[in-house]
Amino acid sequence: MIRYGPARIARALYRRLLRLTPFLEEKIRCDAFPRPQFAYGIYLAARQAKALGYDGFSAIEFGVAGGNGLIAMERIATEIGRSMGLTISVYGFDTGQGMPPAVDYRDAPFIWSAGQFKMDFALLQSRLDHATLVIDDVQAGVQTFLNTMKAAPIGFISFDMDYYSSTTKALAICDAPHQRFLPRPIFYFDDIVGDDDELHCEFIGELLAIREFNDAHAAMKIAQIHGLETKRAYRDHWHVKTFVLHRFDHPRYCEFAGRDQNWQMPLEQV
Numbered sequence: 001m002i003r004y005g006p007a008r009i010a011r012a013l014y015r016r017l018l019r020l021t022p023f024l025e026e027k028i029r030c031d032a033f034p035r036p037q038f039a040y041g042i043y044l045a046a047r048q049a050k051a052l053g054y055d056g057f058s059a060i061e062f063g064v065a066g067g068n069g070l071i072a073m074e075r076i077a078t079e080i081g082r083s084m085g086l087t088i089s090v091y092g093f094d095t096g097q098g099m100p101p102a103v104d105y106r107d108a109p110f111i112w113s114a115g116q117f118k119m120d121f122a123l124l125q126s127r128l129d130h131a132t133l134v135i136d137d138v139q140a141g142v143q144t145f146l147n148t149m150k151a152a153p154i155g156f157i158s159f160d161m162d163y164y165s166s167t168t169k170a171l172a173i174c175d176a177p178h179q180r181f182l183p184r185p186i187f188y189f190d191d192i193v194g195d196d197d198e199l200h201c202e203f204i205g206e207l208l209a210i211r212e213f214n215d216a217h218a219a220m221k222i223a224q225i226h227g228l229e230t231k232r233a234y235r236d237h238w239h240v241k242t243f244v245l246h247r248f249d250h251p252r253y254c255e256f257a258g259r260d261q262n263w264q265m266p267l268e269q270v
């Protein structure tokens with residue numbers, strides 16, 4: 001049961017008011033953006049890009065459906081980009097025709113079915129401001145993106161194609177050369193916590209795709225941000241769904257990207 005106590009109502013009102021302000025850090029801290037998981041990930045990527053001197057980066061949504069997520073991502077990218085002096089380009093990948101048939105039990109067909117989540121392409125295209133749609137099966141779409149689109153390095157990806165098979169194909173983008181990525185892009189996996197009926201585990205779905213990816217890549221690991229939930233103002237499902245792709249061999253992985261390279265901790269005066 002959802003409870004609407006005074007504290008919850010006050011928080012919701014504060015978030016609504018915050019949305020009207022330019023206070024980006026406070027908006028990120030309080031999850032004021034619709035889809036705070038995108039805002040947090042894109043903001044982290046933006047800080048990394050700024051620290052390393054990039055002009056901008058790409059943010060991707062794998063699995064667009066009607067397009068509500070992509071529109072939210074586009075707005076967040078615009079606001080964070082403007083506030084931080086970066087160009088953040090947005091790409092959405094989808095069949096355009098909804099879910100393909102499941103390949104086998106690893107796609108959890110007890111949750112998802114062919115034909116769910118169809119897109120109205122013309123309507124979505126008319127509502128988008130600057131995002132690019134890549135309409136194809138994701139395996140071909142990734143190749144089109146890598147071979148024909150001069151995209152800025154990838155800084156953020158939301159994986160929301162539900163199936164193990166589709167997520168595995170989407171993860172193949174990580175095998176592109178390092179210059180196509182920031183050293184530590186932020187990844188969000190939507191389908192690792194779901195409704196009670198979904199029963200996610202490491203033997204099916206996105207969690208299996210992540211495990212197999214890590215097993216197959218010695219110099220790249222997809223890892224959760226340890227303890228993320230302990231440093232957020234409000235508890236939310238997306239904390240456990242937020243990961244980083246560590247590209248250990250990326251030529252810029254070891255460059256300092258913190259806030260103060262001359263961080264000191266002098267002994268206090270007595």
Ligand SMILES: C[S@@+](CC[C@H](N)C(=O)[O-])C[C@H]1O[C@@H](n2cnc3c(N)ncnc32)[C@H](O)[C@@H]1O
Binds near residue numbers: 062063097118161
């Ligand atoms: C749950 S929906 C995405 C919802 C969307 N991210 C949102 O938040 O509004 C999953 C989408 O993944 C797409 N998809 C699944 N497998 C795919 C594949 N192999 N290639 C391309 N798109 C795929 C489906 O067409 C569907 O629209």
